[in-house]
Amino acid sequence: MAGIYIHVPFCYSRCSYCDFYKTTNQQFKDEYIKALCKEIKLYQSFLQKEKIETLYFGGGTPSTLTISELKEIIDLINQFTPVNSIKELTLEVNPDDINDKYISDLVHLGVNRLSMGIQSFFDEHLRKMNRRHNSRQALQAIEIAKKNGIDNMSIDLIYGLPYMSFEEWNTNVQLAIESNVQHISAYHLTFEKGTLYYDYLKKGKLVEVPEESSVQQFDYLRDELTKAGFDHYEISNFSLPGFESQHNSNYWTGEKYLGLGPSAHSFDGSNRRWNVRDVKRYIDNIEKNECFYETEELSSIDRYNELIMLGLRTQKGFKLSLIESFSETIRQFFARELKKQQEQAKVIIIDGFCRVSADSKMITDRIISDFFFVEDD
Ligand code: SF4
Structure with missing residues (x-):
């Protein structure tokens, strides 16, 4: 099972963040389209095999x-792998x-x-974010997409904006x-x-929101979406049952x-590759x-750290038995950290999977970094 990611680098304007x-x-x-098509052809054996x-x-x-530009790309992929058997095609x-x-x-x-x-x-x-659209266009766009046959749609939201009140969130x-x-x-x-907001932060034109506000906004989001029937299946992602992003879930499960196009990353099971940015x-x-x-x-330490980083971000966590494939040193380090985190009720084991506890979701990044194995110099 494999996925294809195509990076389309063009934007009409730059969002501040x-x-x-x-x-x-x-x-x-x-x-770009010409080069992308040439890159697709370079990987035809991967596309035919996987x-x-x-x-x-x-x-x-x-x-x-444009539709004809997208068609050219999709038609070419279709020469090497049947596009109509791809389960999820996202734009x-x-x-x-x-x-x-x-x-x-x-x-x-x-x-x-x-x-x-x-x-x-x-x-x-x-x-303030320098987005091109307004609120009315956003609501209209969702309706247009639904009306024209899109029944699997994701929307992105940003929280922790310095100028956004709790009520607005x-x-x-x-x-x-x-x-x-x-x-x-x-x-x-x-x-x-490299972003405008980074400069603003450095110049004191923007300040980061206090951690309590971030936690309050995240808790509200999680509680309301859960009430509305969404599963919190990854730290930043919520879906109605059966609508998890299959493409992103594949990243998280290794x-x-x-990856095709400038800056796109690929993974073939043991090597990472990234195109020029x-x-x-x-x-x-x-x-x-x-x-x-x-x-x-990827070294075995890289693979371990990646398992931790990707697995602990998901609702289900990662399969504990996967730790067995690592060296004695890594296994012992993991066991010590696991004991500590379990005692503090930050991680839990359910059905052989290690996951972050519901109350500790907001500090997932901190827990992940505690589990990271760093070799002594
Ligand atoms: S967030 Fe804005 S600038 Fe960034 S990729 Fe999307 S549209 Fe382009």
Whole structure:
């Protein structure tokens, strides 16, 4: 079982918090499609050999691509693996790119899941984040998608915004529930180097919200979504039963995936590969048949840390027996840490799976870092 991720690096504007690889320069789009198609052909044996279950267009903004550009990419993939047997075909979209025709054409291409960047239903927040859409467009886009055959939709929200009150966050959560989507991802704002908000933070124009506020917002989100029937299946992800993101779940359970496009990451079971984070270099290097990626073989410590990092973020946790495959030193370290964390009721074991307890979800990152194995110098 494997997945394909395609990174579409184009955006019409830069959101103030975003550190995904993107460019607002659209002039390379044609060459990007050409290079991407060449990259797909380079991996035809992987595509022919593996059972591909998910295809995910992420970005950037994949909805900057026209239907014919998407069709060219999907048709090419279809030459190597039958696209109609892919279970989940997701496209990330921005609300202001949505109209009836675009959605019905996407459905016709085989897209059966949308992931929409809503972030907030307050125009003032959206302006401050430099989002292109407004609240009305967001609500309309959800309706247009539903009306045109999308019955598996995820929306993204951001909490921990310095200028968002608790009441406003509650409204965002309630509107998300009322929009009747099947999946909600909620991320805490982080100040990443290279973003406008990072500069604002450094200059004192923005301050991080106090931890109590973050906890209060997260608790409200979790409680309300749970009441509304959503499963909290990963730290940032909630879905109605049966609507978990299959593509992302495969990342968390260590399945293989092929990442295509600038900055995309791949994993073949033992090696990681990541493409250059620059669309021009990606295009040039592919065109000249030069290397456009770096690789690393995962050490056993890397694999252990990854198991911890990905597994503890999920609701189910990771299979305890997987720890048996590591060295005695790692196993002993894990056993000591597990005992400590269990005594503090931060992690629990259920049906052979190790997971973060419900009350400790908000400090998952801290628990993960306690479990990390770091070799002495
Ligand atoms: S959040 Fe999305 S739309 Fe905004 S800059 Fe980042 S990738 Fe582009």
